[in-house]
Amino acid sequence: MSNTARFAAAMVLVAAGLAGACASRPTDSAVDSRPVVQRASLDPTRLELAPLDYTRFCLRHAADCELGVPDAVIEMTPELESAIEQINRGVNQRIxxxxxxxxxxxxxxxxxxNDYVVTKRHELLALGLPASALLIAVARTPAGEGHLLLLVRSDRGDLVLDNLSPEIRRRAETRYAWVKRQSARDASLWERM
Known part of the structure; x- marks a missing residue:
């Protein structure tokens, strides 16, 4: 994407007034070389422009925003699960x-x-995991606060990496109301959940 196109996209987002928020209170290695599983994308009628803060991040860190293979799903192994858990806990403790x-x-x-999510995603990308399987998601906590989380799309379901919890849970096991997430096919679009 050219700088002019990025600037135009950013201005559209500014005009739309999109922004993110974060919850402030907690709620209740080796990478396997097997190919990733592919699955179909979600309904395109649920797509919207990426949040402004994400777009600004991508202007500074373009490599972290490229999706590569669309709709990737990671085949989990014990080694990969351990590496993901280490990154989740390490980033949660370090920041x-x-x-x-x-x-x-x-x-x-x-x-x-926001910072926890992009740091975890950056480290998982460095392990060689496919970017389209590492999706940033917006949710609401039970208290109604906005919160950003990282979803790892795996053959075991969507796994949630959360700075408010040291444990990795499946998306269905959380108490969040899911709002939207990155599209696994187009980095400039997000999908309502």
Whole structure:
């Protein structure tokens, strides 16, 4: 995408007033070389433009926003599961939580849910996992706060990496109301859930 197109997309998002928020309170290695499983994309009528903060992040970190193979699903192995758990716990321990930051940053000393998510995704990409299986998602906590999480699309279902929990859970096992997530086919679009 050219800088002009990126700027135009960012201006459209500014005009739309899209922004993210984060919850502030907790709620209740080797990569396998097997090919990823493919599955069909979701209903295109549920697509919308990516949030402004994500678009700004992508202007600074284009490589972290490329999707590569569309609709990838990771075949989990014990080694891969362990590597994902290590990254989730490590990032949760390394970044000190603060209520609000305006920019999404990779591996800052302090940050909010946005920073945890892009740091975890960055580290999982470095392991060689397919980008379209590592989707950023927006949800509401039981208290109604906006929150950003990382979904790992696996053959065991969507796994949730959350800075408010050291445990990785399946999406259906969380108490979140899911709002939207990145499209697994187009980095500039998100899907309502």
């Amino acid at each position: 000190r939580s603060v209520k609000a930051t305006t920019d999404w940053r990779i591996d800052p000393e302090t940050g909010n849910c």
